[in-house]
Amino acid sequence: MNDLIRQSAATLATAIARKEVSSEEVTHAHLDRISEVDERVHAFLFVDPDASIARAREVDQQIAKGELSSPLAGVPIALKDLLATKGVPTTCGSRILEGWRPPYNATIVDKLHAAGVVSLGKTNMDEFAMGSSTEHSGYGPTHNPWDLERIPGGSGGGSAAAVASFESPLAIGTDTGGSIRQPAAVTGTVGVKPTYGGVSRYGIVALASSLDQAGPCARDVMDTALLHSVIAGHDPRDSTSINAPVPDFVAAALKADVRGMKIGVIKELQGEGFQSGVLERFNQSLEILTELGAEIVEVSCPHFQYALGAYYLILPSEASSNLARFDGMRFGIRVDDGKNRSVEQVMGATREKGFGAEVKRRIMLGTYALSSGYYDAYYGQAQRIRTLITRDFEAAFSKVDVLVSPTSPITAFKIGEKLDDPLAMYLNDIATIPVNLAGNCAMSLPIGLASEDGLPVGLQIIAPAMADSLLYQVGSALESALVDRWGGLLISEAPSL
């Protein structure tokens, strides 16, 4: 098999299962690609080639003995660096966790291991997943493979860039307000935020527990469906995980049919603030969906205008508490000048040095919002908005099967361009945040390049909670129509690096 790095995960898995190629060869090819391009892309924070190769050999042996029959056995993957990996550095993109090797694996990591998926390493991210550009990583930014001077989105810019630059066919991301979908949109890849509780959060370092959800990143819809199938399911160690059978996402992707479906366009998520090239591609996709037999309906979600405000109260509140444990006492760095300081002084100095500006900003916001006397006005009010947004979705889904919007209002911007303007940065997630607040599911898939800058544009499909299969059914229908037009995936248009 030629050009292993440009194959889909599904193709690789089939070839490995048929022993046309070994997992070792596939893994090797991707490690070579990483050493060739990652100096420029900086998608990875940690790679251990020997360990990956050793694991690939093990998987090859298991396959040879017929012990592994998972649909992704032998395929390499990149893991966002906030998944706890036993004995493997896990930094969450923060200096405060430098040198921490967790004593345990996240449930997802165990599931991937059991399925014979081979880890290539850990990917870069905005510190503790706070950001939309990966510029807030404590270890330097990741670069967008489409244009190395531009951001790859965030917080999961490393995972998206690894997939977009052919360093890995698959990656795991996490999405608290768009951290899988927005990077997918700006790198021309596919990313799915599953229904809240659909994938275990155990071992995923929490940003905002009530919003966080891990999900698949890949270059096409089928690969995300395959990966989603491997990581989904109830976990007794995560009380918030859904205890219900996992739907057949692969079958839904194979169905690829929107005939007779009602697809809602959210009135509030277009127009002002959305780049014209983004809207152009979005409207074109609506035409394609109509051609494919869907009916496009406009729906209104009047409370979405408050989503960003509610999100930036709930997220910092939960984050301020979740991040309290990073105090230099038990793991990560400890700042102590040896002058017999008090524990408060050591904790303070450690957090001062270990956390970046964005993390501190959000911890302060959250601490304030939860303070006695302010709780009702801020956190309490934000929770009420959350309920209203959930009701907006319920009302919309009583009229339509799925909703669509542009994933991100703009294409990838230049590194450094918005660093001094947090509010402008926050606006990147205006279309993705409502989904996290309501806990339902969404996918971003590439729908073309914006005419004004030639950069990828993503379309977001939103489905009701537990109806993740619809994302795959609609996403693959639209994707195959687009691939027919383009004669291949959009990502093949990307510079070869």
Place this chain on the structure above:
Amino acid sequence: MTTEYNAVIAEFDPIIGLETHIELGTNSKMFCSCSAQFGGEPNTFVCPVCLGMPGSMPVVNRVAVESTIRMGLALNCSIVPWCRFARKNYFYPDMPKNYQISQYDEPLCINGYLDVTVATEEGPQIFRVEIERVHMEEDTGKLLHAGGAGRIHGATHSLVDYNRAGIPLIEVVTKPILGTGVLAPEVAKAYVAELRDLMRALGVSDVRMEEGSLRCDVNVSLSRPGEEWGTRTETKNVNSLRSVERAVRTEMLRQADRLRSGERIIQETRHFNEETGDTTSGRSKEQAEDYRYFPEPDLVPIAPSEAWIEQLRGTLPEIPSVRRARLQLDWGITDFDMQSLVNAGALELIVASIDAGVQPAAARKWWTGELTRVANERNCELEELSVTANDIAEIEKLISAGELTDKMARSVFEGLLDGEGSVSHIVSKRGLVVVNDDASLIAAINVALADAPDVAEKIQGGKIAAAGSIVGAVMKATQGQADAAKVRTLLLEQLGVTE
């Protein structure tokens, strides 16, 4: 009671309130499967969850929830149909996550009561203590300050043991307890004792106070009759029944002192000093931490079904007050005697001794007599003495077999209390053997009779009561190792007298 205390009561009404934390006796911790047993090598009963490792998540211990519901039912509380955990945020190195998972405005059990009985000169008096709430939370780790006097001040460094982190606790909070007057300290003590007995009866906790498994925060305020309630203070971490009583009394005296000299009471937490019984100022209301409570997003709400609650109600044992009434009837003792043995902390020990085979009267005699005297002398609780129910059973067996006299039994207790070993070991070590052979006893009797010739005549003349002095002399001669009853029989035989 001191005149000073009586003067306080003459001028002020006390209002008390108690928040009691008790470790549940579950096998595993509140939110993970680590062992919840006491002790162990430091940091051996730990895992990513109770160490607060990044990414780890809590899962609620079902048995802990059941224990809390059962406790709530036994305290006559309503069990809410739906409740949540909340995070209590503050930084402290004994708390792995720098927040404690607790319950805040949505506790599991609300609005109950517990009747407690206090002995007074006019007989037992019952007080109804209203319960505000019962909720669940996790314990913290334990800090050990090294290189100083064991206290944080002057320490060069501190060590943390997280074995205790995550042990399930329940917190029982009373409503303000009014109208206790002079009995406020006794009511506080009796309430905590009753709570402890209830926990034990339910089997939800052993309540080992010496291991710190019960901790009390004691709220006290004073007001002059007819005036508004006074400002309260909260004395934290009071760890024994005696200390609860002392803390209430000390705080009443201290507050009265301030109020009389025209000063205000500051709303603050106070520390209790076990050695002196004093309280010292802690944190004032102004300095109080803002815990930034919010619903724990890593856990789902608890919604106990009616069926579950009823099933748990079916498992409730006889509650201690009912059981006490039954035992009192069985033993045929007065209210006063019952109340004194309860106050002495002897009830469970007596029951355990009876279960071990001791006659009820004998069990009461030892625990409320000799052993209570020793406990008072040593300023400790009866259950802290190194005498067990089985020891009493063993001693009583020897007594009824005629191998030990009451007097010798006291010597065995002495040995047990001084940690000399087992009953049989002490008996042989101390050479406690009843002089039983008739020949030596008769010899001793004859010596005694020779020393007091007039006594023999008296006895033979019908004054059998006079035999006592001869028996006494024989007992003295045998250093108490003879069976007095037997000596008496032999004496009368010798003199040819029948009763």
